Amino acid sequence: MSDNAHRITTVYHDLALRTLEVLRVTRITPRMVRVTLGGPELAGFIDQAPADHVKAFFPAPGETEPVLPLLGDDDEGLVFPDSPPYPISRDYTTRRFDREAGELDLDFVLHGSGVASVWAEQAAPGQKLGLAGPRGSVLADLDFDWYLLGCDETGLPGVSRYLEILPEGAVAKVFVLVDDAAEEHHLETRANADIVWLHRDGRAHGDSDRLFTAIRDLEFPPGVPYVWIAGEAGELRPIRRHLRAAGFDREITDVDGYWKRGTVNLDHHEPDEDDEEETVAG
Ligand SMILES: Cc1cc2nc3c(=O)[nH]c(=O)nc-3n(C[C@H](O)[C@H](O)[C@H](O)COP(=O)(O)OP(=O)(O)OC[C@H]3O[C@@H](n4cnc5c(N)ncnc54)[C@H](O)[C@@H]3O)c2cc1C
Numbered sequence: 001m002s003d004n005a006h007r008i009t010t011v012y013h014d015l016a017l018r019t020l021e022v023l024r025v026t027r028i029t030p031r032m033v034r035v036t037l038g039g040p041e042l043a044g045f046i047d048q049a050p051a052d053h054v055k056a057f058f059p060a061p062g063e064t065e066p067v068l069p070l071l072g073d074d075d076e077g078l079v080f081p082d083s084p085p086y087p088i089s090r091d092y093t094t095r096r097f098d099r100e101a102g103e104l105d106l107d108f109v110l111h112g113s114g115v116a117s118v119w120a121e122q123a124a125p126g127q128k129l130g131l132a133g134p135r136g137s138v139l140a141d142l143d144f145d146w147y148l149l150g151c152d153e154t155g156l157p158g159v160s161r162y163l164e165i166l167p168e169g170a171v172a173k174v175f176v177l178v179d180d181a182a183e184e185h186h187l188e189t190r191a192n193a194d195i196v197w198l199h200r201d202g203r204a205h206g207d208s209d210r211l212f213t214a215i216r217d218l219e220f221p222p223g224v225p226y227v228w229i230a231g232e233a234g235e236l237r238p239i240r241r242h243l244r245a246a247g248f249d250r251e252i253t254d255v256d257g258y259w260k261r262g263t264v265n266l267d268h269h270e271p272d273e274d275d276e277e278e279t280v281a282g
Contacts, residue, residue, distance in 0.1 A: 145223025
């Protein structure tokens, strides 16, 4: 497949730090919770692309205020203190930003342990959450011949956003890995999208080959695709290899490990063992 680098544009934004307030908490499914944030510091927030993401800063256990890092000069980015209290952060996709309403939604997977999951489970209006970013936006053209979208729950906010912006007639093959039917929900789209929900059937998160086998068995539509897949790093490895072996152009094939089994706060900018590609910071 031909080089399509020119069809992807990355836009960088000035980094800003914010402390926002929880306005609402909505249970989307048994294991996914939507936290709607707002407050005066949301002013000037930028959200441009489906995979835009922020660093969320959580209050330490027993505390109510999140500790934020400092903003460094120029390109220095975030500066973390070398003594306590340390900021506690995790990456989250901006699921919805409504400038007029002054609302920002983040969707959290409740996976049982981990600062972010535990915080989301108890989140309530009036609580505080810190945010940095988005640092950049990756804008893919919306006229690719077809789109291959895949994810587990952590990538579902991004896949949902892609589906929402794809125009009528766009061809999308979509695979979503969740625990069971209770985790499925309606995904809004005008595209000609085949959405397949895959179930773990009791397998642990990060220990399923369902996403890989579904993509391996897919008969690719003709033409040039844009690929966006996010989920557990180990589960994505065979998918990345499969797509490369099939000749998919790296520039238009974004397969991003959003978390890794057994790893606290995976840094998704660290290249995976077979992935030297850079991803955009958040
Ligand atoms: C760019 C980007 C965008 C992301 N967007 C979202 C998003 O919108 N919504 C979302 O829910 N997540 C999203 N993630 C993933 C999220 O940042 C990680 O899952 C994060 O590790 C969760 O933090 P935690 O404190 O709950 O768990 P950690 O403290 O980081 O980890 C504790 C343990 O839980 C495991 N673990 C982490 N995540 C999961 C999981 N999903 N299922 C099962 N076990 C897990 C870890 O392997 C570790 O063993 C995104 C990640 C990236 C890089």
